[in-house]
Amino acid sequence: MKVTMRVNGAEKSGDVEPRVLLVDFLRTNLLLTGTHIGCDTTSCGACTVLLDGEPVKSCTLLAVQVDGREIKTVEGIAQGNNLAPIQIGFHEEHGLQCGFCTPGMMLVGEALLKRNPNPSDDDIRWAISGNICRCTGYMNIVKAVKHAAQLQAETAKAPAKQAAMAGGGE
């Protein structure tokens, strides 16, 4: 079957059997190997992608179900040559050890910040409760998401500050 979807902003098509899982389509057909296969049984969240902005497990989704819809993978997080706030957060707070769960954790974090720009520790823990980190690095992952939230808040304020400064100079 022919499927067409937007992946990280670009239209992608492929010819797949209906039984092909989205994670395999991304990794094998599109060579986007940042989306990982961990447990392959809907438990671990290593295969997390955003479907129309919401985190889902791509090992539990058929590629044909996504026809005509929008997918974001870890490869689509960066803003051009700049790291996105969620990436800076994970870098600054050392939010990873082996890195296997990190793509999923960052996508969940990004989706959370979109719905809730100022999450509590508890909000973050609930949001990542479908994603397993086997290096037991949850403390720093929570800190990383908080760091990203602060960065986003500062960036949102910055233009206002600049405008105020420009106003003060007149």
Place this chain on the structure above:
Amino acid sequence: MFPAAFDYRSPASLDEALGLLAQRGDDIKVMAGGQSLIPLLKLRFAQPQLVLDIGRLPGMNEIKREDGHIRIGALVRHVDIERSAELARHLPLMVEAVHWIADPLVRNRGTVVGSVCHADPAGDWGSIMLALNAEVVAQSKSGERRIPVDGFFQGPFTTTLRPDEVATAIRIPLPTGASGGSYHKLERKVGDFATVAVCIQVEFDGRKVKRAGIGLTSVGATNLKAKKAEAALAGRELSDDVIKEAARLAAEAAEPKDDIRGTAAYKKDVVRVFVQRGLKTALGRAQEVKA
């Protein structure tokens, strides 16, 4: 892992879906969110010839009120329950319970009606719907049928839906007067199936119980309705003795088995404790609403 090969259809109209079901119902598995079916396909526990994806059918993702009921369309996801102001007002029990189901990513895809039709005895919605006296709306070429959830479950993963039917919604009677509910679930970790869970919904007439609903999860071949316990509560005030007796009857109705999550005796006792706690919680909440 990947499933055995199957044909896939994703009709844009209910008529088309019903046509396929009328012709080839026996070969078809209906899929909504796929969060239970796709794992089964991958493990090859299920090998249907045709997967009928109803995910693109229009008008099925609504939660709305109709003639004294809340109607939940077949494509309403768990996350939609989490965010529903309507349900938070009228059936807060559902909004509380949904946080216990799977994990946030699965809740972004999985549906309420799909979960009920999947009929996993460890599923949460089944016992919630039993406690709430809900009914499944089933559609086929020959028309619409309303099936009370009490009697819908035939055995593990088996319901009274016919091969030519698809569930299009579930209808839950709105509580009248003061009411309260609760969902108590014991699980080893987030996303796990219940060791035991108990759903309680009580409607009051003054201080007396007008109607009590008790649904049990993971303690039988299907979700169970603790009817004797429900009957023991009707018309009574919720005194400690009455609560104790209902809890005893509910534990008696449970038919758990020993497994890695606990022994049968342990699970029966958890049912007893959860029914007591649930009834007290429900009473407290009904009084809060009144105040």
